Amino acid sequence: MASNGVVSPNGASGVRTATRPDPSPSWAGVGERLPKSRRRRRPAVTALGLFLVVVFATLSAGLVLRGQHDVSVLALSRGVPAGEQVTPADVRVARIAGSGVSAIAASSIGAVVGETATSSLPAGTLLTAGMLSHAAVPPAGQELVAVSFKAGTVPVEVTAGRDVSLVAVPSGVDAKSPPGPAVVVASAPVLSVSSDPSTGAVVLSVQVADAVAPRVAQLAAVGGLSVTLLPVTP
């Protein structure tokens, strides 16, 4: 301030900075000069953080992709009655995800068309191998005959797939029927069982050899048949 013996009036009155005649040193800055604090870099922690980000991103992507993993299977676009052949128009492709379903893959559509439904299949059913059969119903040399029985004359255990025996019984006026065993069909498979709710009558679809089919049909028409259930044969 007072170098070279020069004292300005302002300096003498106490305002001591503005009147300094000499240029300030190069390092002398005006304003605050707090030390800058730098956060210390820790490359190991940074690398660990990036590594964890990559690991968990990969895990998440894997989980999402696994959740979206589904397969194309075949379903019925309309109902198919038992014994009818499956046509291409009956089948559509469905996409499902999950486990425990043994549906037929969409790529096997060629093996499905032309197969015969073993039971009545409603629309929307996922096709499985057990629902379809390669064999036609009835096979050659066999015929299907419907036999109606009055309520209470059919064992309740008779279901589709069991074998039964058909026995002729004399009707009330037919006294000339020969006595003795009158087994018409020793063993025939039952394809379906249905009942008439109004009368309680039970109708069996029985597959018999075409040689005896007319007689079975004739006896069934007059109510001259009875049914016995045969043991299950392996």
Next chain:
Amino acid sequence: MVTAGKGSPGVTTTAVALAAVWPRPALLAECDPAGGDLPALLPGSGGAVLTATRGVVSLAAAARTQAHPNIDDHVQVVDGGLPVLAGAASAAQVAALAPSWPAVIDSLAGLEGADVIVDCGRYSPDDPTGLLIGVSDLTLVVCRATAASVGHAREVLVALGRRGDGSRPPDAPVAVVVVGDQSEAREVGGALAPHTPAFVAALDHDPTAAAGLCGAWSRRLDRSRLVSAARVVARQADHTLPAGAAPRAVPAGPPVHAVLGVVR
């Protein structure tokens, strides 16, 4: 101070804070007789490392051969813009420089264009701190708000009052800076009676900001309680300086402000 490890009240931190917020250009000179530690604490501009050999040591060496060494050659700038005159590395080095201390202190007293804030560490009449008292326009005694620390501050005030050798301007004020809040500062002021400092200022106890002033990472250092309090103390100290003291007391140059501390 830090190397002494005997409960330093924070002289270096106080000196850094005051120099950083001083209302006019200021140079922080490290004259701690126990050795300086600024080069180890603070980075230079752009992350460069400060060196202990450029500062008081190099200035003392230059003073042996030149009558008026240029102090600019020995100043280093801390990252952030604070100019410092780094202290000697150890107490032994300070002792070895003893013959050159008067020349160094003359250089500081004759500095043009900036005020000098001197970190004197622990006060001792025989050390360079004693010589610095003679050219200082204001002496700040730092203490904590504990009975022991206040007792040591009182001892310093007594010792300063006894100095009658004429080397010190008779009316150069002595003030006390308490590391604590305002109420603690008032208590300390009362405890120091009948010694009446020019003022008793409070500098908040703010360890995070104090670490930030000494090189550690600290968020929003400029808004910390410590730095806010330092601005108040710096203004108060500036107003306390004797009006026109520089032209009258030291015809050769501007004032030298010594920040003086007590250990324990």
